[in-house]
Amino acid sequence: MEAFVTRKKRKSSPEVQQEQEHEASEPDNEDSTDIKLAMLSSLHPTFDQETLLDFLLAHDGSVKATSQSLRQSQPKKKSGVVAQKSLRSYTVAPTGQESGPSKKPKLLSRKGATMHLFDPEDISQHTPCSIIHNFLPPEDANSLLLELLEESKTFEKITFKLFDNVVSSPHTSSFYVGTYDELDQQKYEYVYNGARLTDVRKITPQLGKVKERVRDAVNREIAERIRTHHGGKKLKYQSPEPWSPNAAFVNCYNGPQESVGWHSDQLTYLGPRAVIGSLSLGVTREFRVRRVVPKDSPADSPSESSHNPDAEGQLAIHLPHNSLLIMHAEMQEEWKHSISPATAIDPHPIAGNRRINITYRDYRESFHPRNTPRCSCDIPSVLRVVQKKSQNWGRYFWMCHAGNVPGKESCTFFQWAEFDDDGNPIGKQPAQASKTM
Numbered sequence: 001m002e003a004f005v006t007r008k009k010r011k012s013s014p015e016v017q018q019e020q021e022h023e024a025s026e027p028d029n030e031d032s033t034d035i036k037l038a039m040l041s042s043l044h045p046t047f048d049q050e051t052l053l054d055f056l057l058a059h060d061g062s063v064k065a066t067s068q069s070l071r072q073s074q075p076k077k078k079s080g081v082v083a084q085k086s087l088r089s090y091t092v093a094p095t096g097q098e099s100g101p102s103k104k105p106k107l108l109s110r111k112g113a114t115m116h117l118f119d120p121e122d123i124s125q126h127t128p129c130s131i132i133h134n135f136l137p138p139e140d141a142n143s144l145l146l147e148l149l150e151e152s153k154t155f156e157k158i159t160f161k162l163f164d165n166v167v168s169s170p171h172t173s174s175f176y177v178g179t180y181d182e183l184d185q186q187k188y189e190y191v192y193n194g195a196r197l198t199d200v201r202k203i204t205p206q207l208g209k210v211k212e213r214v215r216d217a218v219n220r221e222i223a224e225r226i227r228t229h230h231g232g233k234k235l236k237y238q239s240p241e242p243w244s245p246n247a248a249f250v251n252c253y254n255g256p257q258e259s260v261g262w263h264s265d266q267l268t269y270l271g272p273r274a275v276i277g278s279l280s281l282g283v284t285r286e287f288r289v290r291r292v293v294p295k296d297s298p299a300d301s302p303s304e305s306s307h308n309p310d311a312e313g314q315l316a317i318h319l320p321h322n323s324l325l326i327m328h329a330e331m332q333e334e335w336k337h338s339i340s341p342a343t344a345i346d347p348h349p350i351a352g353n354r355r356i357n358i359t360y361r362d363y364r365e366s367f368h369p370r371n372t373p374r375c376s377c378d379i380p381s382v383l384r385v386v387q388k389k390s391q392n393w394g395r396y397f398w399m400c401h402a403g404n405v406p407g408k409e410s411c412t413f414f415q416w417a418e419f420d421d422d423g424n425p426i427g428k429q430p431a432q433a434s435k436t437m
């Protein structure tokens with residue numbers, strides 16, 4: 001939920017300009033379409049993402065002109081989704097001459113089209129996620145849902161700075177941690193989009209009870225993924241430690257139009273190759289994923305996809321009540337995800353029009369803000385990865401985040417991040433005395 005916004009363009013000093021050229025304007029240009037869509041979504045919540053993108057393209061990327069035009073239009077009704085049971089009939093069978101991972105059937109997804117996935121086998125085969133349906137005993141899922149529906153009555157929309165505007169997230173949320181000490185740390189030491197969290201809560205009884213189950217299931221799924229997709233070897237920079245959730249973002253989507261725009265989750269406090277366990281309750285919604293293709297790669301050449309930021313097509317994973325989605329280590333660096341607005345939903349017997357989503361996360365000690373670089377604004381810097389340029393693709397860097405703080409300009413701080421094979425930061429980071437913002 002936290003990363004579908006990015007900072008304002010920063011000014012470069014001559015000293016760091018050369019360094020920044022190595023990342024080849026990645027952070028400045030990155031996400032610009034997604035940011036514009038997030039902004040338009042926030043201003044026009046009744047329009048779906050595809051319509052917003054069409055309008056944006058028709059107005060040469062101008063948010064202002066798009067917004068004016070949308071004000072005079074009615075949302076388009078989408079045609080109904082035709083659900084298929086399994087995607088196996090849409091895949092190309094291996095030739096039989098290939099061996100190893102290339103034996104995987106290829107998905108015939110069209111650029112710009114959305115393929116709907118329901119079957120756990122399809123999801124694990126074609127996306128960086130796996131899913132467990134009917135995860136909790138039904139009565140436990142209902143107790144957790146009831147508890148969080150009550151909590152969500154006091155959730156708020158997150159507001160953030162986007163260019164020179166303050167916009168709010170198109171759904172509400174809150175953040176839960178295990179102890180009062182962690183609660184204080186979250187309020188006074190951690191920074192999200194350049195701001196402090198104001199609503200941090202102590203974990204509730206049902207959330208706490210379910211955490212252990214999620215932990216065990218996610219660890220089993222990680223082991224299975226490594227075995228089936230990576231020949232038994234974890235990814236470079238993936239932590240070898242058992243995944244141990246110590247924080248949870250809880251989101252509430254009240255009605256079909258509430259959504260979250262395209263984003264990757266921030267790795268600043270989770271470290272590289274993070275795994276996230278995401279439990280859905282209440283109304284079924286579509287979780288869309290798309291691979292991020294470097295803008296300058298052949299697959300994204302102007303003739304191929306001038307129309308679409310999404311060169312490979314979107315995959316929509318359907319998340320019913322009581323399903324646990326595991327976003328694996330391949331996900332945040334290479335894919336983006338969103339919850340798209342829906343034209344219609346099936347009300348849930350307990351939740352009505354609402355969907356509750358819990359993302360359990362493992363905040364790592366070596367990524368506590370006291371252990372990561374601070375810039376001259378004295379704000380913990382943000383960890384990002386080069387996604388949209390093939391030069392330096394996949395390289396991590398720390399950068400200033402102050403551009404997201406209302407009234408502040410960001411400094412020019414930029415530093416390539418170095419990790420050992422297990423994803424721990426290497427070398428002493430330039431620590432500075434901490435100061436509240």
Ligand SMILES: O=C(O)CCC(=O)C(=O)O
Nearest residue numbers: 001002249251339357359
């Ligand atoms: O609601 C969901 O399933 C996803 C939420 C999400 O992407 C997030 O909290 O970062």
Ligand SMILES: [Fe+2]
Nearest residue numbers: 001002264265
């Ligand atoms: Fe997310």
